[in-house]
Amino acid sequence: MGLISGIDTVFYQVCNMNRAVAFYTETLGFELARREGNDWAELSAGAINLALSGELAVAPQKGGATVVLRTDALDALAVTLKQAGAQMGTIEDMGGARILDIYDPDGNQLVLLEPIPE
Numbered sequence: 068m069g070l071i072s073g074i075d076t077v078f079y080q081v082c083n084m085n086r087a088v089a090f091y092t093e094t095l096g097f098e099l100a101r102r103e104g105n106d107w108a109e110l111s112a113g114a115i116n117l118a119l120s121g122e123l124a125v126a127p128q129k130g131g132a133t134v135v136l137r138t139d140a141l142d143a144l145a146v147t148l149k150q151a152g153a154q155m156g157t158i159e160d161m162g163g164a165r166i167l168d169i170y171d172p173d174g175n176q177l178v179l180l181e182p183i184p185e
Contacts, residue, residue: 076109077134078118079175084108086172087119094151095136112136134177141165141181 081087084105091097097110097117108119117134138144141158145167148155156168160183167179 076116076118077132078120079134079171079173080120081171081173081175082122083172084119084122090153090171091117091119094148094153135180136177138179138181141167141179144179 079087084102088099088102088108088110091110092099097112099108100111100116101107101109106121109116110118112134145155145158148169154170158165158167162183164183165181169177169179171177
């Protein structure tokens with residue numbers, strides 16, 4: 068693959084580390100792998116870590132990458148997220164998959180994707 072050997076970590080910037088860690092661990096069920104105070108947190112998300120970077124004074128940077136999380140139970144996950152008070156859109160059928168946009172407490176978008184069996 069040349070000079071790049073793969074993706075190590077995807078991260079979002081957050082305004083409130085405690086609130087963000089709680090969302091990703093308690094609401095989404097990720098395991099907290101490492102935390103460096105309010106500067107950095109790494110969450111186990113399969114083969115690639117999802118990280119949270121330092122508290123910002125006002126708001127996180129908008130734009131950048133979007134994390135897509137795969138699930139085989141989108142409807143059940145949507146119910147769980149709604150009960151937890153997560154901000155989210157509606158489930159959309161994209162042809163080969165169904166997706167649901169959700170947002171962490173800082174407004175960072177995540178996409179939940181459920182492949183549709185052929």
